[in-house]
Structure formats: structure tokens, C-alpha cells
Amino acid sequence: MSVAVPVAQGGIRPAGTDWRGLAFHGLLLLSLLFALLILFTLLADLISRGLPTLLERGTTFLTSPTSSQAAKAGVSQGIFGTLIMAVLVAIFAFPIGILTAIYLEEYAPDNRLTRFIGVNIRNLAGVPSVVYGLLGLSIFVIGLQPLTGGRTMIAGGITLAVLVLPIVIITSSEAIRAVPGALREAGYGVGASRWEVTRLLVLPSAAPGILTGTVLSLSRALGETAPLILAGAVLGGFSSGGKDFFEQIVGRYTTLPVTVFDWARRPQADFRDLTAAAIVVLMVVTLLVNAIAIILRNRTERAW
Amino acid sequence: MQLTTSARPDISPLGLRGSPGRHRRERVIEGILLAAALVSIVISALIVWSLIGGAVEFVRQIVFDQLLADGWYPRRDEFGLLTLFVGSLLVTGIALLMAVPVGLLTAIYLAEYANARARKVIKPVLEILAGIPSVVLGFFALTWISPEIVQRVNPHSQDFNLAAAGLGVGILTIPLVASISEDAMRAVPRSLREASYGLGARRVTTSLQIVVPAALSGIVAAIILGISRAIGETMVVAVAAGGSGGSQFTANPFDPGQTITAAMAALATGTDQVAGAAAAFQSLFFLGLVLFVITFALNQFGDYFVRRTRLHY
Numbered sequence: 054m055s056v057a058v059p060v061a062q063g064g065i066r067p068a069g070t071d072w073r074g075l076a077f078h079g080l081l082l083l084s085l086l087f088a089l090l091i092l093f094t095l096l097a098d099l100i101s102r103g104l105p106t107l108l109e110r111g112t113t114f115l116t117s118p119t120s121s122q123a124a125k126a127g128v129s130q131g132i133f134g135t136l137i138m139a140v141l142v143a144i145f146a147f148p149i150g151i152l153t154a155i156y157l158e159e160y161a162p163d164n165r166l167t168r169f170i171g172v173n174i175r176n177l178a179g180v181p182s183v184v185y186g187l188l189g190l191s192i193f194v195i196g197l198q199p200l201t202g203g204r205t206m207i208a209g210g211i212t213l214a215v216l217v218l219p220i221v222i223i224t225s226s227e228a229i230r231a232v233p234g235a236l237r238e239a240g241y242g243v244g245a246s247r248w249e250v251t252r253l254l255v256l257p258s259a260a261p262g263i264l265t266g267t268v269l270s271l272s273r274a275l276g277e278t279a280p281l282i283l284a285g286a287v288l289g290g291f292s293s294g295g296k297d298f299f300e301q302i303v304g305r306y307t308t309l310p311v312t313v314f315d316w317a318r319r320p321q322a323d324f325r326d327l328t329a330a331a332i333v334v335l336m337v338v339t340l341l342v343n344a345i346a347i348i349l350r351n352r353t354e355r356a357w
Numbered sequence: 358m359q360l361t362t363s364a365r366p367d368i369s370p371l372g373l374r375g376s377p378g379r380h381r382r383e384r385v386i387e388g389i390l391l392a393a394a395l396v397s398i399v400i401s402a403l404i405v406w407s408l409i410g411g412a413v414e415f416v417r418q419i420v421f422d423q424l425l426a427d428g429w430y431p432r433r434d435e436f437g438l439l440t441l442f443v444g445s446l447l448v449t450g451i452a453l454l455m456a457v458p459v460g461l462l463t464a465i466y467l468a469e470y471a472n473a474r475a476r477k478v479i480k481p482v483l484e485i486l487a488g489i490p491s492v493v494l495g496f497f498a499l500t501w502i503s504p505e506i507v508q509r510v511n512p513h514s515q516d517f518n519l520a521a522a523g524l525g526v527g528i529l530t531i532p533l534v535a536s537i538s539e540d541a542m543r544a545v546p547r548s549l550r551e552a553s554y555g556l557g558a559r560r561v562t563t564s565l566q567i568v569v570p571a572a573l574s575g576i577v578a579a580i581i582l583g584i585s586r587a588i589g590e591t592m593v594v595a596v597a598a599g600g601s602g603g604s605q606f607t608a609n610p611f612d613p614g615q616t617i618t619a620a621m622a623a624l625a626t627g628t629d630q631v632a633g634a635a636a637a638f639q640s641l642f643f644l645g646l647v648l649f650v651i652t653f654a655l656n657q658f659g660d661y662f663v664r665r666t667r668l669h670y
Binding site: 078082091102157173180183186190191310 | 379382383386387389390391393394395396397398400401403404407408410411458459463465466470479482483484485486488489490491492494495496499500501528531559560561562564582585588589590591595618621622626641642645648649652653660
């Protein structure tokens, strides 16, 4: 680069204390400290608010439904909703996402359709989550009401599945791309067909990476609030008592983040601590999912 | 001479092609894979279709003057768009004032200064920060940032305010800015650094005057994609900036206010009720379209800069 020579001369100084360098290093450490401090303050503040309530209420907090009275309200419906969302995302997003990644990496010819699909997926990944909520509202809640039953867990779960689909595709594609070509050539060399190479050689090698990506996308889905508010999750109390499993799935629902939002909006002071307690539960769930992803990655990461 | 292959059809060119059943299976599988890949195109089409459909419906139902109202009160048929634009601009501006310096400096540290051990600590911190649900950050912005930071800076500011929301969005944007700019700096070839060190330049000089300029495209991309992320962020603002029923026009970050996204969340908190008031319901899709177009344009712009870095080296 032509700029390198004249500019670098400014950096050549006689030996001695490099104040400029030290100051910059200090600034870098300061910004790191700042990021660490934010995370620490956030966790400390939420835990110091939420933990006392959580301990005081004990397991009744986890097993009670939402309520307009802070003393009685709990997160059982939120936990149930979040778990069902996780299952629905796994059912709808993972197979389609992984199959798309296989197509793009192993099968697709380099033509305009393939490039368009790729560009389109990257664009989808950048669409704000609240817009997916509108898609859920107009298509899955209103348009497909006969199939989804309107404002039900099914509609919400499919909305979240669509939201994380591009992430599943992108992370799975990266995992498949990291498998060395020599492995495929070895497979073709012994007469395997394309699908046999994919299923027997490429996928087993890419499985750890695909697994990590899908788990991370799951944790993203579980923390989402905005799309579900639009796609019909319930803010406020509702009763799910006396309903069996399937009636709940095609009925009104809430999830942990939606419960957090609902309580955070309430003016009463005792709901503040209750919100923090719900957040602690939510964070435990999402951190658990994230931790699984990080452990999977560290244990199965391999260099080719 | 009689070819031996005719006696052993299994290794003749024809025999090697395998059974027709095997071929059929391959074609069926390819068809299934292609169908899966086309789902994403269907999704895009459905997004655009539903946004445009609702937005057109909205424009039909209102008169233009309603868009110039001095506030955003959809249930009263006042759709002052400027209120939301200025709100989004304030929140995004405040978020970037925080996220760009912190994210960029963190990226420089990770790419140029950190050893493997330091990276092992810092990367997970950024990943955890990126994984925090935005509604949680909204609660933090409302209950900690607002009283401990914003109201100390300006004692007259209200509990719900745009500044606290902006800082909360900024926290969420830091990991994105940091990771994209770090990738860009790592893509700068080693030889450039070695040339700089060879000329006797120090690390600070090499970082700031060689690596950062060489990675500039990627850094610009990081900032643009950061803007896109900040504009699209919903829950932090919905919780911390107040204005759940609507908002008066304000350009003061210490007032409560609304952004494009928060207005959508506020409207949706009662979609069953809003569904009756038709224009208010359709305004959701109008705002969604505006948001979609803005973030889409920013993402194209950002991708262009990301690609430029890749082309360079």
C-alpha cells in the first residue's frame, strides 16, 4: 500500500517510554473493562433483585400461572410456552434449514437461481424480528387460521421457526463447507453416489458444527419477544387450568420473555422484583442452551 | 479383440452407472433438497406481500394530513410519522455513540493485542452479551440505566426516556460491531503488519495507521450493520422509552418517546382491540414496510462494504 511508507515513518521514534502506545493500550483495556462491567452490572443487578423473590416464593413461583396479583403470579405458563416453542422451532426450522444448507453446499449448480437463494437467505437474516411478527400475524394467525387456530402456540412457534431459519441455514452451510473436499473425492472414488457421499461422509463430519448452530439459533428463538407479541401471545392473565396438553397447544399462550415484558410494563413496585425473578429464570434457560452450544463446539471442534 | 467388459457388465461404463432405482432415488432426494431451499424464497415473498398489502390498505384509509400530526396516536387516528422517525434517529444515534467506540476498540484489542488466553475470556463475554434477550436489556435500561446514569446526568429526565433506551440498544449493538470489525482486521494480510514492523513502527502505529485503514471497508460495514440492528431493535425501546399508548412529538432524549419498532409493539399489545380500528391495525403493516425498506437498504449497503474487503485481499 502506498500510504504505508510515509505514514509508518511517524511511528519510528528513538528508544524511550512510548507514551502514545501506552495511552492507546490503556484505552483499549478501558473499553474492554467497560464491556465486562456492563455484563457484570447487568447480571448483578438482575440477580440481586430477582433472587430474593425467587427464594422467597420458592417452587410456587415456577408452578403458578400468571396473575394480576404479584403475590400469586408465577411463570408456569411461560415455561411451558417456551418449551413448546423450542420443540416447534426444532420441528419446523431444523429439517428445512439443514436440507437447504445441504442443497446449497453439495448439490446446487452455480447458476442465477442458486445465487438468488443465497442472497435471499442473507437478506432474510437481516430482517428485524418485529417484521417476522407481522408475517406471523398476517399469514399464520389470520391467513392460515383454519390450520393454526389463530393466536395459538402453533402460529407462534412457526413464526419463530421462520425467524431462525436463515440462521440455521447459514451456520449449517458453514459447517458443511468446512468439510474438506478430499473426503468427498475419496467417496466418489469408490463409486458412491452424491447422496451417499453426503449422508455417509459429509454430514457425519459436519454434524458437530450443524449441532452448535442449531442450538444457538434455538437460544435466539427462546429469547425473542417482539414477534410473539405481534403473532398473538397473551399479555396479562389467562387460565390454562383444566386443559389437557393438546388444548393448551391450540389455545392462548405466553412464553417467558413475553411474561417478562408483560410484568415490566406494570407500574406496581412489587412487579419489578417479580420481573427480575422471571428474568433470572429466563436467563438460566437461555444460558443453559448457550452453554450446551459452547460445550458442544469446544468438545467437537476439529481442525482439518 | 473381444472386450472383457462385455463379459462382465458390472464394470462396463454402462454398469458403473448403477441401477435405475439408484438414479431415481438420487433425483428424488435432489428434488426434496431443492424444495427445502425454495421455502426461503416463499418466506421472503410472503413477507413482502403481507407488508405491501397492509400498507396499501393503510394509505387508502387515511388522508395525507394525518401523517403530519404532532404525535403518534394511532387509536385517535393521528399518525405523525415524524415523531417515530425522530425517535428512531435519537435512539439509534445514542446507541451508536456507545457501540461504535467500544465495539471498535474491543475489535482492535482482539485482532492486534490479545493473546490466545485473553481471547478465550473476551470472546465468550461478547457472545453472552449478544445472547441476552432484548426484553431483559429493556428491563435493565428502565430499572438501572435510567435512574443510575440518565437521571444523574439530567435530574429532570423522566423515568421512561429515549436516552436510557438508546444506551440499552447500544449494549446490544456492541458485540455485532466488535465481531464484524474484528473479522475485517483479521482479514488484513500479515505481510502488511510485518512491513510496518520492519520499518520500525510500533504496535499502536501499526494498528491505527496500517491495519485500521486497510480494514476500513469492513469497519464501515460494521457501523452500517450496527445502525440496521439498532433501528430494528424493538423490545428495549418498548420497555424503557414509555409511550405505550402513543407519543407526543419530541426531540429531547430525556423525554419518553417512541420509535418505529416500539410503536409496532405498542400497537400489537392490543391487536385484538386494534383489529376493530382498521386504520390503526393497518398502520402496523405500513410501519413494518418502512422498517423493512430502511433495514434492507442498510444491509445491502453493509454487504457491499463487506464484499469489498474480501475482494481486496
